[in-house]
Amino acid sequence: MEFEAIIGLEVHTQLLTASKIFCGCSTRFGAPPNHHACPVCTGMPGSLPVLNRRVVDFALRLALAVGARINPVCIFARKHYFYPDLPKNYQISQYEAPIAEGGAIEIEVEGRRKKIGLVRIHMEEDAGKLVHDEHRPVSYVDFNRTGVPLLEIVSQPDLRSPEEAVAYLKKLRTIVRYLGICDGNMEEGSLRCDANVSVRPKGAQEFGVKVELKNMNSFRHVERALRYEIKRQIGLLLEGKTVVQETRLFDEATGTTHSMRGKEEAHDYRYFPDPDLVPLHIDEAWIERVRAELPELPDAKKARFVEEYGLPDYDAEILTASRPLAEFFEECVKLFPQPKKVSNWIMTEVLRELNREGKEIDETRLRPEHVVELLKLVEEGVISITAAKKIFPEVYATGRSPGELVEEKGLRQESDEGALEAVCREVLAENPAEVEKYRSGKKGVIGFFVGQVMRKTQGKANPKLVNQILTRLLEE
Ligand SMILES: Nc1ncnc2c1ncn2[C@@H]1O[C@H](COP(=O)(O)OP(=O)(O)OP(=O)(O)O)[C@@H](O)[C@H]1O
Ligand SMILES: [Mg+2]
Ligand SMILES: [Mg+2]
Numbered sequence: 510m511e512f513e514a515i516i517g518l519e520v521h522t523q524l525l526t527a528s529k530i531f532c533g534c535s536t537r538f539g540a541p542p543n544h545h546a547c548p549v550c551t552g553m554p555g556s557l558p559v560l561n562r563r564v565v566d567f568a569l570r571l572a573l574a575v576g577a578r579i580n581p582v583c584i585f586a587r588k589h590y591f592y593p594d595l596p597k598n599y600q601i602s603q604y605e606a607p608i609a610e611g612g613a614i615e616i617e618v619e620g621r622r623k624k625i626g627l628v629r630i631h632m633e634e635d636a637g638k639l640v641h642d643e644h645r646p647v648s649y650v651d652f653n654r655t656g657v658p659l660l661e662i663v664s665q666p667d668l669r670s671p672e673e674a675v676a677y678l679k680k681l682r683t684i685v686r687y688l689g690i691c692d693g694n695m696e697e698g699s700l701r702c703d704a705n706v707s708v709r710p711k712g713a714q715e716f717g718v719k720v721e722l723k724n725m726n727s728f729r730h731v732e733r734a735l736r737y738e739i740k741r742q743i744g745l746l747l748e749g750k751t752v753v754q755e756t757r758l759f760d761e762a763t764g765t766t767h768s769m770r771g772k773e774e775a776h777d778y779r780y781f782p783d784p785d786l787v788p789l790h791i792d793e794a795w796i797e798r799v800r801a802e803l804p805e806l807p808d809a810k811k812a813r814f815v816e817e818y819g820l821p822d823y824d825a826e827i828l829t830a831s832r833p834l835a836e837f838f839e840e841c842v843k844l845f846p847q848p849k850k851v852s853n854w855i856m857t858e859v860l861r862e863l864n865r866e867g868k869e870i871d872e873t874r875l876r877p878e879h880v881v882e883l884l885k886l887v888e889e890g891v892i893s894i895t896a897a898k899k900i901f902p903e904v905y906a907t908g909r910s911p912g913e914l915v916e917e918k919g920l921r922q923e924s925d926e927g928a929l930e931a932v933c934r935e936v937l938a939e940n941p942a943e944v945e946k947y948r949s950g951k952k953g954v955i956g957f958f959v960g961q962v963m964r965k966t967q968g969k970a971n972p973k974l975v976n977q978i979l980t981r982l983l984e985e
Contacts, residue, residue: 511711512746514739515719516674516704517628517666520681521659522691523635523699524567530634530658531558531601538697542640542651550634550656552597557785560585564658565789567690568608568632569799571660574684574806577612577630579796585632585786588778593650594637602661604780607631608791614664614684615808616676617826625677626665633659660690666705666716671735675728678702679830683807687832695726704735707752708742717742718752722766724759734759738766810835818848827856833871834863840877845884854880858898862905874908883911890971896920922971926978929962929970933978936961947983955979 529536532549548556572579586604609630616623637655641648662681668674682693682700693700702725707717722738725731737759742752757766782788805813807829814825814835829835834855841851859880863870883901886892892915900914915921923929936958937944947954955976962975 510747512708512739512743513711514669514671514735515666515707515709515716516668516670516735517719518664518668518674518677519703519705520662520664520678521635521701521703522662522685522693524564524658524660524690525692526561526563526567526658528561529656530561530564530632531656534656536657540653542649542653544653546652546655551652552595558601558783560786560789561658564632565608565791565795566799567658567688568630568660569791569796570688570690570803571662571685572609572612572630573796573800573803574688575612575614575627575630577609577627579609579791580606581792582606582788582790583608584788585783586780587783588633588780590778592636593648594639595655596637596652600634600636601783601786602633602780603631606788608789614677614680616673616680618670618672618676623667623673625667625673628663628665630660630662633661635659666707666719671732671739674704674735675732678728678731680807683830683832687804687807689804695728698726701726702731704731706735706738706742708739708746717746718754720752720754720766721756722759723756723769725761730759730761733761733764734766737764741766804832807832814838818842818852820848820852824849824852824856827860828852831869833869837870837877841880841884844877844881847884850884851880854884858901859905862902873905875905876908879904879908879911886911886915890922890924890973891915892920892922893968893972895968896922921969923966923969924971924974926974929966929974930978930982932962932965932970933958933975933982936965937979937982944983955983 526536528534529545529550532547534545534547534550537545549558569579583603584606585601587599588602588604589599591598607629610628612627612630613624614627616625635654635657637650637652639648639650664677668677685691685700686693691699695701704722704725705719706722707719709715709717720738720742722734725734738757745752756769758769759766811825811829814820814829815822820828828838838851838855841855842848845851859870859875863873866873883897883904887894887897896915897911900911900918900920903909903914904911940958940961943954943957958979959972959975962970962979963972
């Protein structure tokens with residue numbers, strides 16, 4: 510029997526606002542514990558929350574970017590649960606009437622495009638952090654994160670494989686980064702994902718019982734957790750057992766999932782409208798103000814790169830996956846209007862360095878001028894492409910000028926015609942048999958001659974020029 514997986518993701522994104530969602534405390538990461546906490550975010554009696562307007566702006570940006578319907582009146586609700594990281598004993602979230610509903614995110618897996626529907630986007634506050642002492646039976650609580658604004662983005666159960674789930678997550682991360690509303694760092698927890706997954710016999714209409722997976726802090730973990738869980742559920746069904754609805758934690762050491770708790774029903778949260786926060790009215794003018802400031806989004810940018818620069822889909826996809834990278838590319842093309850050459854360089858040499866360091870282009874010393882200077886040096890025959898590749902890592906690491914490094918390392922190509930012709934004549938004189946072959950029609954031996962010239966010049970001869978000179982001498 511064949512099975513298919515059904516996956517829906519709940520993604521939490523921490524917003525890049527300066528202050529928290531309902532108070533003026535800083536959201537800056539890395540302060541000593543409990544230095545960004547006040548009566549409001551720690552839920553002291555008598556304190557009152559005041560909504561941060563910027564959070565709404567950010568939520569609207571995302572809603573518009575994914576084509577969601579914005580609710581003209583949205584409501585904050587209390588979601589009750591008892592856990593020490595949330596001192597109020599409820600989380601301010603949204604339940605009925607979230608800020609936006611519907612919309613979709615387009616993904617591409619193995620060349621196939623697919624729209625993944627969204628259920629809703631809502632605003633809420635983050636909980637604090639529990640720190641467990643390894644040596645003593647003690648836990649500490651840090652409220653710096655309590656009240657940091659989050660957007661929760663809930664997808665429809667439209668995903669059918671771990672690969673699709675990862676593609677969706679990556680796309681969502683690209684979008685929030687483009688919008689400048691979240692840094693999308695999964696390791697640091699500014700983008701977190703709960704994955705809901707069930708399996709059913711292929712062709713069945715009804716969904717199976719779902720399990721919610723937590724504790725995956727990288728794309729790889731999401732993929733591994735889902736893969737394991739799908740296998741586990743299929744195994745149960747094949748044995749005639751049933752899947753229980755529950756929350757399971759991913760264990761990265763073993764690549765498995767284990768039960769954390771049975772899934773409480775939504776009504777256990779006793780949601781009700783927060784009486785301290787009035788319903789939020791969002792008028793057209795507000796929406797239009799936000800819309801006017803939206804940047805070009807990844808899909809549009811990709812289409813434009815194909816259209817305007819004549820790039821293959823593949824290049825455009827990779828270059829636009831990061832907004833700073835796309836901007837870097839365009840800066841280069843302005844100075845060196847050969848898009849494919851620029852793209853090739855970025856997709857190989859530049860991305861190799863970035864991936865190795867796990868960095869974004871704007872976190873490095875590399876500037877568009879560096880890449881352009883290198884490409885021009887190659888174009889003008891001053892250095893070989895091999896030499897350009899050789900010095901690039903140093904340009905990248907130090908931000909030094911390629912021209913300077915070329916001189917310092919003596920990588921300048923020999924482009925003096927007279928000098929090169931002398932070497933060419935030498936090579937031809939030393940290889941009369943090969944010359945005969947050439948003259949009898951075996952033009953391919955020219956490669957051999959070029960190789961010999963390169964050897965005699967320690968690789969510094971300009972190969973294009975050598976080729977020209979050799980052809981001229983041989984045809985004489
Ligand atoms: N049978 C199913 N199999 C897989 N995924 C499902 C199934 N049914 C629902 N889902 C997905 O589960 C997710 C449910 O998220 P939602 O936030 O609505 O509820 P919740 O998980 O109960 O709430 P909470 O925010 O408290 O965790 C959605 O992404 C939805 O697409
Ligand atoms: Mg949810
Ligand atoms: Mg959930």
